[in-house]
Amino acid sequence: MRGEEQWVVLWTPANRSFQRDLELLMMSVSQQQSGRGVPCLRCRGMCTGFEPHSWRKICKSCKCSQEDHSLSSDVEDDRKIGRLLTDSKYATLTARVKGGDGVRIYKRNRMIITNPIVSRKDPTFDTITYEWAPPGLTQKLAMQYMELLPKDMQPVAGTDGAYHRRRQLMRQLPVYDHDPSQCRGLAEGEVKLMEDFVKKYKAEALGVGEVALPGQGGSGKEEGKAQDTGSATGKTPETTNGALESTPAAGLYHCEACKQAVPADCPVVYADRAGYSRQWHPACFVCCQCAEPLVDLIYFWKSGAAWCGRHYCESLRPRCTGCDEIIFSEDYQQAEGMAWHKKHFTCLECETLLTGKAFSLDKGSLRCATCSRSKRL
Incomplete structure (x- = not known):
């Protein structure tokens, strides 16, 4: 790296830009949610712009997904993840929105690296902005972590990596999997079922990985000593959703996924619910x-x-x-290993209910006999 790097970390509670974004959040949410007119990245000019379907998560114009239209924004993404982490043991990664009636937003750690360029008389700066980075790391460790990710997945602002991250947020963590108010398929009486479902997985399964050097996961070196003490007594603690395990001896760290050795000076990912005797290479935490x-x-x-x-x-x-939402009814339609709410078992083109009627099924898309013939012509 050129010259002396300057390290800037954004999205901390004391940061003014963070507070400003919190205050703007509630004003911008309603505008962002519709996304009308946003071009489709898959159709590349063929789509006239996003036109939301009343219950499908697709564009009425081109039939492509919301993800293909890249509808979300940084502020909206932070709001969705904040909602997911609220009421879990990871709520410390969120902050309350000022004047937001209890709404919490994800304190996303954004990282800026500034390198001075001194080849000219007047110095200029080469700046790289990462739209997300693991919190609580030194400059060196954070940069090591980023360099261990595939180049096209490093979330550098303005690159394919940043777009990939945003798309993955929508794909892996759809807001309608944890927010009943965003669901269109819930029948009367099913809201409570979903709330209990979400509450249970927040308590028993949800986790946020931690980046540290091998043997330094958890509370750091002090916790590592406590684990080593347990190992010295000959006891091997079991892991149940985050209980501590004994850590391997120095030089014997291996990635849980690929089983390859992990160098002692390279960052790894820990999952507290797996126990701290397990670690993953950054690219292997999948x-x-x-x-x-x-x-x-x-x-x-x-x-x-x-x-x-x-x-x-x-x-x-x-x-x-059909709607991509979790089904909480025990009475639903099934075909070829897939499931539908009964009211969503309809033709993609004309919306005709297909229960008891002839239909074709192509990559999850249902069509009635008439629309199927028209598509083939």
Whole structure:
């Protein structure tokens, strides 16, 4: 790196820009939620702009998903993650919105690296902004962590990596998986079922990974000493959703996923619900189902593995292929291993209810016989 780096960390409670964003939040939310007219990144000019469907999570114009239109913004994303972490043991990663009637926002750690360029008489600066970075790290460790991620997944502002992060937030942590007010498929009486579902997974599965050097997870070196003490007595504590385990001896650290050795001077990811005897290479901390890196290190622990929010919820309840929401009714439609709310078992084109009628099914899209013939012509 050139010259002497300057390290700037944003999104701390004392930071003025953070407070300003909190105050602007409530004014901007309603405008951001509709997203009307936003171009589709998949159609590349063919779509006339996002036109929201009344209950499907797609554009009525091009049939592409909300993710393909990149509808979210930094402020809205922070609000959604704040809602997810509220009422969990990770609520310290959120802050209350001033005048927001109890609403909390994610204290996203944003990182700016400024390198002076001294090749000219008047110095200039080369600035790199990371739209997210693990909190609580030194400059050196944070940069090491970023360099261990694939280049196209490093969330540098204005790059494909930043867009990928935003898309993954929508995909892995859909707001309608934890906020009943964002659901269109809930019937009367099912709101309480969903609230209990969310409360349970916040208490038992939700986690946020921690970045540290091998052997320094948890509360740091002091906790590591306590773990080593337990190991010296010959006892091996078991792990149940975050209970401590004994840590390996120095030089014997291995990645939980790839099983390769972990250098003692390279950062790793810890998941407190897995216990601190396990660690992952930054690029190996992925969902056990889709193998995608866990966005912002947010995971759900189940059956000895880390899951993204989407696939964790689907492992417990069916997801409607039509509206993409979790189904809380025991009476739903099924076809070819997929599920639908009964009222959403409809033709993608004409919205005709297809229960008891002939239909075609192509990559999750239902069409009645008439619309299916028209599409083939």
